[in-house]
Amino acid sequence: MLAALLAAAFWLMFASTRGWPVSTTHSIVGALIGFAVVGIDVNAVHWGKVVEVVASWIISPLIGGTISYLLVMSTRKLILETDNPMKNAKRYAPLYIFFVGFIISLVTLFKGLKHLDILLTGWQSLLLALVIGLATSLLGWFFIRRIQFNAEENRDFHYASVEKVFTPMMLFTACAMAFAHGSNDVANGIGPLAAVISIVRSGGEVMQHSPLPLWVLVLGGCGIVLGLITLGYRVMLTVGKRITELTPSRGFCAELAAATTVVLASRTGLPVSTTHILVGSVLGVGLARGIGALDLRVVGNIILSWLITLPAGAIMAMFFFFTLKGIFG
Template sequence: MAKSALDKDLKKVVRLEEATYALSRSIAAPGLAIIFLLAVLLFMAGLAPVGPLSIFVIAGGVVAGYMALNIGANDVANNMGPAVGSRALPLAAALVIAAVCEAAGAILAGGDVVNTISRNIVRPAEELDVFDFVMLMVASLLAAGMWLHLATFLNAPVSTTHSIVGGVVGAGIAAAGMAAINWSMMSAIAASWVISPVMGGLIAAALLGFVKWTVLFRDEDRIEAARRWVPVMIGLMAGTFAMYLALKGFSRVWKPAPETVWALGAAGFAAGWLLTRPWVARRAALIENRRKHVAKLFTLPLICAAALLSFAHGANDVANAVGPLAAIVAAAETGEAAPDKVVLPLWVLLIGAMGIALGLALFGPRLIRTVGEKITKMDAVRAFCVALAAAITVLIASALGLPVSTTHVAIGGVFGVGFLREMLANIGLNADTPKKKKVRPGDPDTLNRTPEEAIRRQIKRETRRLVRRRHVLTIAAAWVITVPAAGLLAGGIYVVLKLVMA
């Protein structure tokens, strides 16, 4: 009796400790985020130029930090989700790699699209003074951050670019009317809603199909096929990312000519192919002629691809947080609404980089699991195809002059490989899917059922669904309403600020 009572007491203590730990974790993340924002507040208070707009510069810095936290929580999941879902990286390692690479990209090469965010979307009317312009940018940042916060809470990966664009448009309309918006640029952004996920999905599915038909479906000689084709795929990855980083990752410090970009791509392909051939041969000699073993050859290339994507993402998407802040600082210094030249100081980039890294570490795991595990099952091959497809899609879109969302591209790639798996499973070409349940005569599940109902259930049983449809609907709905939702929020915030400051 005494032992039984002691066991019960011990179980109660363990449950209490677990509940305390869970509570402390739920409190720690918001607490650390608040400490970061307070640090930004003190930092901005010491740097803000003296003048009537200093309060807006300080407020803009804090709101930019809040926006950066939400970018890290939501957008970075698209780069690391497939790697975590495929078990190529544990979550903790993925968070560290992503945080380092995102911050490095933001600091070393960030800010190329600052002018797009701060000047090219809104063309202020003459009656829009510098106070109105600064309030417009503050309202845009706050609205975009709030929308990303809500989307992260709902486990919906949305485009941070579209969020800030929607915020600028909504606040711009509230401040200066419909005529102030550059609608040609908005049309191009709206077109990317469809172009980004479709292109990313098709390219990811094509890459996965190529690997399946050249390597994984070669039942008798998968290892020999892997020796031949895996270095080619790694070379394609190296060449693509060499071009990607030349065009997008380092565009703030270096703008190479098209011939140089192509030369870098060819050099990257050759180097990747030549350097990985002996590595693949050594690894292939140690594995069995099984799909799971061959798929592990893609693990290291996948980790490299995810890290490179994070670097390029930090270089580009940091402007979504600090672009409006840079415009606010420039307006405060020049006294002009929408100044002709917006310079991006290093300290502004530091706020964005630190916020993205911290937001990822504190709030990113939930969405990383959603992208990597809950849409469709991932392995190293599928995740590698998604990462490579994201880079290829952005390259193609840049060459065609199409603005695309890296979020939409990556999520489209995840759906693309998932639907390809589903299609192949339903025609009997995907042996890695679960076996069909056998139905025996007299099974309780078959009793009291009409022939028509039995046929319908048999068809449903034979049609395998390897992509969770509810995530398709949730994510698509979040994408569609991102721009109008952020715009309405920003317009309302601008009106409130206008009334308060009147």
């Protein structure tokens, strides 16, 4: 397990220095595959699950990109390409905000509360999400109605005032997706460590379920924050600037599409990666403006990094396994 942790960590750090938005989940999976092959047996790997992971390379960006494309087209038709964009932005923004509150609530209710032993049925979660969505929409309407059209700002950029409407909405969706993404990545990162601690505490016995010490969660949380501060900006530049040009309205569409895809995947059991979903959503936003709006060289590098993540994690895990075995016997 230590070999798997080291392999995933080294690959993720290398990818981050290159600005590649690779999946933490896939890095861990690849490392575990490599460890299982050399440490246990080839048959110990559930290859059917590996096929599902590979399928997510296509499923995740495709769904996220499709939804973000439709959202961008809706903002064009309802707001941007109308006679009075500012008026229509204020009219339809509460509707978009409702979807934000509704979708983000579903993400939390479906994926987060079960770990707190709060069990809600599907209908209860849906009803609670509707209430939260309506409350969020009302709060958003209260603040958005104060935004005024500024002729001076719109002289350089025709939609400057309209984009102001989307700015707080984008910030909310970005924070919510960071919460969902971070919780998932911490779980993936500390999973092998939790297994090691469980084996040590049980005297070498492998247990299906074991209590997770709080300090392990704190360690994982601190690690993800430290990584964000030191190397995260490189990945931010790739997703936020290099794939395509993003404005608050486009960023909002990408984030909302990613959150929607996470909800759909969590309820249907689709094998998806949150990282791939978000990148696919940004690609969908770019495609809505035409293929020329995308930097195809950057897109190609991202796809290549996705393809080599599993084998890279596996090979590194094998290397660390034999290295540690040679050192400690």
